[in-house]
Amino acid sequence: MTDLDPRFSGGRNITMKIPPHRYDATIKFYREVLHLPEVTSPSGAAVGFEFGACNLWIDNCPGLSPTEIWLEVVTSDTEAAARVLADAGIPRRDEIEDLGSGFDGFWVSSPADLIHLVDSQAQSWA
Template sequence: MEIKPGKNIAIKVPLHKWASTVAFYRDRVGLKVKKELTNSVGFVFGDMTLWIDRVERQSQVDVWLELFTEDPDRALEQLGSPRRDELEPLDEVNGLWTSDPAGVVLLVRNE
């Protein structure tokens, strides 16, 4: 089964660090804003979108990655990773949450 990189990377940032993190990627790195939402800013990051997400009840930064596959359930078996449905709702997305051995969150989904 093929598993390949998705189109999104998310950095989950505590509330008190969010504005300065967005400013860093926009003003210092020079990334172009692709989309702005209430709690998230997406930047053009090569062929991907880098999302800086504001998380109210978070004390540290997390990096979340997206992986594409035809069968998310089979991919989860191949990865041998735990299912992490409690992380965030997946509205209208055919996929599931998991994590790697280091704790990096992975969204495994259909393209």
């Protein structure tokens, strides 16, 4: 690794993409059974909970059959990170969810088919 290579680390955000028929029960589990403190989403689009040092976001996703777990990876340089991941054969998956203009990040799929948001250390999302 050189000083020009991007640095990666696990982000604070984990997202569960939940099919509608499981959404309310999942929220109830974290809110009423585990009594995890709620986190307010900056966009108001997700319900979140403190999950140790991380935030666990619960997204209601019509058309989804199994529940999916999405992870955040932060990097010091998203452009360099994109090159490193492409060189390693890691596929970009930007089609899965629009991050909006001005967001410094992108989606990839790990070899295990888990979705990862790769974003700048300065981002705030959910």
